[in-house]
Amino acid sequence: MTDPDQEDSQGGLRSDGRRALELRQIRLRMGVFGQADGSAYIEHGNTKVLAAVYGPHQPKSNISRNSTKAFVNCQYSMAVFSFTSGERKRRPRGDWKSQERSAQLRHAMEAIIHLELYPRSQIDIFVEVLQVDGSDYCASVNASTLALIDAGIPIKNYAVGCTVSLINKLTTEEEEDKTLATGVLDANFVEECSPGVTLSVVALPETNNEVEVDGSGLIVVAHGAGQRLHLSRLEALKKRALQGCQDIKEILDGGVRHHLTANLLPSFLHNSLE
Amino acid sequence: MEFTNQNKEIFAFDWSKARFPNVFKMAPHIVPGPPNTTALEGGGERPMNIVRRVGRERERMLGMTDEERAWRKKWLDAQKLAPEEPVTPPGYYKEMFNPIRRFYKAPMNKVQNMMEPFLGYTGAYVARHVISKTAIGIFTVYCIFYHLKYNKMLDLRNDGRSRCQYRSIEIETRLMPHAHGSARLRIGNITDVLVGVKLEIDTPYAEKPDEGKLDFFVDCSANATPAFEGKGGDDLATEISNVLSMAYQTPDVFDLRQLCIIPHKKCWKMYVDILILQCGGNLFDAVGAAVKAALYNTEIPKVIAATLDGGEPDIQVSDDPYDCIKLDITTYPSIVTVCKIGDNFVIDPTLEEESCSAVNIIMSVMPNGKVTSMVKQGYGSLLPTTLIKMLEVGKDIGLKLNEALKKTLEEEDKLGRTKPLCGFLR
Numbered sequence: 001m002t003d004p005d006q007e008d009s010q011g012g013l014r015s016d017g018r019r020a021l022e023l024r025q026i027r028l029r030m031g032v033f034g035q036a037d038g039s040a041y042i043e044h045g046n047t048k049v050l051a052a053v054y055g056p057h058q059p060k061s062n063i064s065r066n067s068t069k070a071f072v073n074c075q076y077s078m079a080v081f082s083f084t085s086g087e088r089k090r091r092p093r094g095d096w097k098s099q100e101r102s103a104q105l106r107h108a109m110e111a112i113i114h115l116e117l118y119p120r121s122q123i124d125i126f127v128e129v130l131q132v133d134g135s136d137y138c139a140s141v142n143a144s145t146l147a148l149i150d151a152g153i154p155i156k157n158y159a160v161g162c163t164v165s166l167i168n169k170l171t172t173e174e175e176e177d178k179t180l181a182t183g184v185l186d187a188n189f190v191e192e193c194s195p196g197v198t199l200s201v202v203a204l205p206e207t208n209n210e211v212e213v214d215g216s217g218l219i220v221v222a223h224g225a226g227q228r229l230h231l232s233r234l235e236a237l238k239k240r241a242l243q244g245c246q247d248i249k250e251i252l253d254g255g256v257r258h259h260l261t262a263n264l265l266p267s268f269l270h271n272s273l274e
Numbered sequence: 275m276e277f278t279n280q281n282k283e284i285f286a287f288d289w290s291k292a293r294f295p296n297v298f299k300m301a302p303h304i305v306p307g308p309p310n311t312t313a314l315e316g317g318g319e320r321p322m323n324i325v326r327r328v329g330r331e332r333e334r335m336l337g338m339t340d341e342e343r344a345w346r347k348k349w350l351d352a353q354k355l356a357p358e359e360p361v362t363p364p365g366y367y368k369e370m371f372n373p374i375r376r377f378y379k380a381p382m383n384k385v386q387n388m389m390e391p392f393l394g395y396t397g398a399y400v401a402r403h404v405i406s407k408t409a410i411g412i413f414t415v416y417c418i419f420y421h422l423k424y425n426k427m428l429d430l431r432n433d434g435r436s437r438c439q440y441r442s443i444e445i446e447t448r449l450m451p452h453a454h455g456s457a458r459l460r461i462g463n464i465t466d467v468l469v470g471v472k473l474e475i476d477t478p479y480a481e482k483p484d485e486g487k488l489d490f491f492v493d494c495s496a497n498a499t500p501a502f503e504g505k506g507g508d509d510l511a512t513e514i515s516n517v518l519s520m521a522y523q524t525p526d527v528f529d530l531r532q533l534c535i536i537p538h539k540k541c542w543k544m545y546v547d548i549l550i551l552q553c554g555g556n557l558f559d560a561v562g563a564a565v566k567a568a569l570y571n572t573e574i575p576k577v578i579a580a581t582l583d584g585g586e587p588d589i590q591v592s593d594d595p596y597d598c599i600k601l602d603i604t605t606y607p608s609i610v611t612v613c614k615i616g617d618n619f620v621i622d623p624t625l626e627e628e629s630c631s632a633v634n635i636i637m638s639v640m641p642n643g644k645v646t647s648m649v650k651q652g653y654g655s656l657l658p659t660t661l662i663k664m665l666e667v668g669k670d671i672g673l674k675l676n677e678a679l680k681k682t683l684e685e686e687d688k689l690g691r692t693k694p695l696c697g698f699l700r
Contacts, residue, residue: 054500081549094505
């Protein structure tokens with residue numbers, strides 16, 4: 001973290017040295033746990049998320065027993081030591097924020113799973129945030145998508161989360177404002193805390209840029225936090241967010257493909273992969 | 275047996291004076307039994323051989339009279355069996371075989387009788403013996419095989435371990451730089467525990483003004499099983515945290531005074547947070563070892579200036595992140611679960627073994643062999659002698675576990691702060 005005066009003289013760079021459209025390093029691994037049907041671990045910089053998928057199995061509650069669609073059950077919980085900034089969380093789950101996140105995660109996952117294939121059944125998605133450094137909701141959406149793929153549950157498209165943050169800087173220099181003020185991607189904790197709007201967008205990215213596939217490029221869940229946002233700026237933010245989602249999707253897709261080939265191919269062919 | 279006088283006389287019998295009956299002269303090749311002296315004296319009856327002189331080939335070569343020739347022919351004809359022969363006298367079978375033999379021979383006798391029309395007497399006889407002996411042989415071989423396969427008195431479990439053997443344990447420490455201390459421990463690639471240690475400045479309890487606070491919090495993540503969702507894992511979490519706080523309660527183990535900053539005013543509160551990510555049996559041992567590993571690399575920031583400024587405490591923490599106090603883990607206990615299955619004790623039970631055991635003893639063992647806490651788990655009951663035996667087994671294992679853990683942690687510590695973190699990416 002640098003002090004604000006230094007930040008201004010960084011020539012369009014953000015506090016951690018990234019450019020406006022630059023993502024943090026994304027590292028992922030699928031099949032972390034043996035007992036779960038599907039599991040994944042993802043790191044967006046310092047944000048670390050574990051996700052596990054159980055199911056489809058017989059529903060626990062009576063409500064969904066006769067439904068024609070699968071019931072998606074999500075639980076978002078944060079480890080009590082997850083905060084990067086010193087303090088400790090009192091409870092891992094059950095607070096207002098976690099419950100809201102669980103509901104939003106469920107909405108995102110319901111949008112991509114072929115629910116109609118599993119009537120009278122339940123799919124559990126459990127997300128455990130190990131370390132929070134901004135964009136934790138988006139990371140958990142990405143981890144859940146990977147875990148669903150690992151579990152072999154048919155999905156329509158990747159649900160990719162990306163945050164776009166508007167850093168309201170009080171600088172007068174117009175040059176710098178142009179790059180940063182239209183929103184920065186993949187906000188870290190400092191940027192999320194800064195006075196400005198952070199928009200978390202979950203979108204189904206376009207699979208191919210040329211061909212418009214039905215149901216691609218759709219925003220599924222979007223929620224903002226922070227201050228008010230002028231409507232005129234929303235369009236630009238949305239565009240940037242979709243761009244970010246597209247970038248993340250490519251990284252995730254590469255990771256999934258590598259995981260599958262590495263697991264399916266016999267070991268003596270592994271060297272030829274790299 | 276003593277020889278009597280009479281017997282001596284028998285042995286001293288003078289054979290040259292003996293009168294031999296004709297039988298011996300005519301058929302000397304028939305080996306006689308011991309001479310019946312009573313018969314000699316009394317002139318008793320001896321069996322007569324009807325082969326006569328020409329029974330021996332040599333005698334025949336000397337020449338035979340016609341009478342002898344005729345006799346010989348008659349004798350040879352007499353040797354041929356009539357169709358009804360050989361005749362078994364009634365009661366012969368009963369006399370020859372005792373009731374037990376008659377009993378066990380009966381089934382094969384029947385089989386032999388059934389086979390006789392097809393195989394003839396000899397064939398049936400051979401077949402009967404071959405069949406019965408082969409059957410007994412196969413049965414014996416099978417019994418031996420079965421015994422060796424299922425009754426090996428080997429000290430072997432389902433996964434190939436012996437009774438007092440741990441699965442492989444993997445520890446990675448310092449993997450969460452944002453916590454003051456952290457460790458991740460995996461047992462046998464299944465049980466997965468993550469421990470984070472965080473410190474906060476707090477006010478000490480009024481009754482213990484010069485002691486800090488140590489708090490264990492266990493969170494059973496729903497990632498482990500869907501049963502832990504919501505409040506489902508709270509019971510297990512409370513159980514584990516209770517065992518831990520009992521194990522660390524003794525001043526011998528953890529001296530809370532080292533967490534004190536200013537008596538009555540300020541102290542460190544140490545939160546040891548345990549996150550259970552996956553359970554594949556033996557959770558308590560995993561948690562115990564992981565907590566010890568996390569405490570080993572916990573770095574308490576050094577307080578460089580602690581003053582009371584007009585009754586208000588003023589604390590300054592060192593700016594240098596490397597300037598810190600490390601905890602001394604040489605007294606910290608590790609937890610050992612001794613699982614009783616049948617008559618045996620098992621260490622490091624898997625989920626399956628846990629489910630079929632009636633009694634668990636969870637004990638915490640200090641590196642000097644003292645047991646700081648002990649909890650009995652499960653529905654079964656224990657004899658006092660068994661309990662003591664289990665405690666002894668647990669103590670030995672605990673000592674070894676402490677030793678191994680200490681060695682591993684020191685080895686990892688040697689890698690320094692620049693060691694690459696693998697975390698969950700491997």
